[in-house]
Amino acid sequence: MAESGHTPQVVEELTISLGDRIANGEIPLGGWIRQAKVAAEHNVSRTPVSLALNRLEAIGVLERVPNRGFRVRVPSYREIMEVVEVRELLEGRAVALAAERITEAQLRRLRDSVAELRELVRMIRDGGDPEAAAAQWQRSYGSFHRTIFEAAGNSQLQGISDALYRKVPRGITWRALQNDPRMLTRIADECEHIAAAIDNRDAISAQELTVAHIEAVRDFTLAHLPSPD
Amino acid sequence: MAESGHTPQVVEELTISLGDRIANGEIPLGGWIRQAKVAAEHNVSRTPVSLALNRLEAIGVLERVPNRGFRVRVPSYREIMEVVEVRELLEGRAVALAAERITEAQLRRLRDSVAELRELVRMIRDGGDPEAAAAQWQRSYGSFHRTIFEAAGNSQLQGISDALYRKVPRGITWRALQNDPRMLTRIADECEHIAAAIDNRDAISAQELTVAHIEAVRDFTLAHLPSPD
DNA sequence: CTGAAGTTGATTGCATGCAATTTATCGAGA
DNA sequence: TCTCGATAAATTGCATGCAATCAACTTCAG
Structure with a gap:
C-alpha cells in the first residue's frame, strides 16, 4: 500500500x-x-x-x-551496421588487451561460457524450452563478452560496449539464430578459438579472430532481419 | 509569467x-x-x-x-587515461575513414578550423580576453574533431565521441593549455598535418598522426592536472 | 459511401505539496 | 576551547492534480 x-x-x-x-x-x-x-x-x-x-x-x-x-527504439539496418562496426573496433582492442592481462579466474569464466554455448546447442537440438534457450543465450554469450572487457581492464571500453548492446540488443541476433543450430555451433567454435588465442597470450590472433567473428555474426544477423528497410 | x-x-x-x-x-x-x-x-x-x-x-x-x-563528476586520473585510450581508437578509425570519404566542403571546414587555431595563438600572445579565448578553443578544436567524425560517416562513432567529450570535457585540456602558446602552436601544427594527410587521401598517415597527436595532448594534459590523485 | 468536423477518452508534461533525509546552527557540558 | 547533541533550515524523492495534446470514435454533410 x-x-x-x-x-x-x-x-x-x-x-x-x-x-x-x-x-x-x-x-x-x-x-x-x-x-x-x-x-x-x-x-x-x-x-x-x-x-x-x-x-x-x-x-x-x-x-x-x-x-x-x-x-x-527500432535500430535501422544502417544503425546496426554502424554499431557493429564500432563494436568490432572496441572488441578487437579489448581482446588484444585481454590476451596480455587476463587472470586465471577470468579464463575459467571464458571457458565456462563456451561450455554453456555448447550446452545451448544441445538444448536447441533436443527441442528444449525456447524461453530458457533465449535466457541461456543472453547469459552465456553476454558473459563471454563481458569477461573479455573485464579482462581488458578499461572500464570505458566496457561501458561503451554495454551501451551499444542496449542499442542493438543481442535479442536481434537470437531471433535469427534461434532455429539454426549450425550457426550457433559455429559461434561456439569461434568463441572457443578466441578463448584459446587469449589463453596462448596471442594478442594478434585473438584480435583477428574476434574481428572475423563479429563480422560473421553481423552478416548472419542482417541476412535474417525481419524487414530489410 | x-x-x-x-x-x-x-x-x-x-x-x-x-x-x-x-x-x-x-x-x-x-x-x-x-x-x-x-x-x-x-x-x-x-x-x-x-x-x-x-x-x-x-x-x-x-x-x-x-x-x-x-x-x-570529476574524472579521475585513471578515467581520463581510459577515455583518451578509447578516443585514440575511435578517432584513429574515424580519420582513416575520413581520408577515404571526405568531401570538399568538409575539407574546407577542417582547414578553417586550423586557421582559427592559429588565430587563437595570436589572441593568446596578444593577451586577449581569456573568456573569448576559451570559447574560441572550444569552437575551433571541437569543430576540427566533429568534422572528422562527420566525414567518417558513422554516426555511432560520432555519438560515442561526443559522449566521451562530455565525460572528460575539453575544458580540462584548455586549463592546461591556456598559458602555453608553444603547446597550442604544436597542436595547430599537428592538426594541419592531419588535415593535409586527409587531403592526400593517405589514411595510414592520417591515422598515425592522429594517434600520436591524441597521446601528446593526453600526456600534456595529465602533466598539468590540478591534483594528481 | 466518403470525408470533414466535433467529441470523448487516454496520456503526457509540468506544478505543487509533503514526508524523509541531510546539513547547518546553536547551546550545554567537559 | 572543543565536542556532543538537539533543533532548525535546506533539499531531495515521490505522490497527486490538472491543463494540453493526441488518437479514436462519432456525427453529419455531400
Missing part, C-alpha cells in the same frame, strides 16, 4: 527493470511504454517512472515522441 | 543548457547542482529540472548522491 513515506530510491530499480525487459525482448522493439501501466505494476507513482524513461532515452534505448510518450 | 498551461517541452532545453554550462566550465567540476536554483533561473518547477539531471547522470556527466543531489 505504498507507505506515504519515502527513501526507497526507486528510480534506479525501475531503470534496470525496464532495461532488462527491453533487452530480453519482453517489451518488443517499437513497443510503446505507458507510464501509468509501469507505475501500477511497480506500485509507485508516475514520477519515478518518468525519470527512468528519460534516463533510458538519454542512453539511446528509448525514443520519445512529444506528447505521445516513449517507445523502444 | 509561465502560462499555467503546457506544451513547452522544457526538459530538452534544460538538459542542453546545463550540459553546455558544465562543458564550458561555468558549473565547475565537482560542483553541486541545486534543483530549486536551476528551476528558479529557468522559471519552471523542479520536476523538469529533475528529469534533466537524471538524463545527465545517465550519460555520465553528473554523479548522484542519494538524498544529497547531483554534482558534476
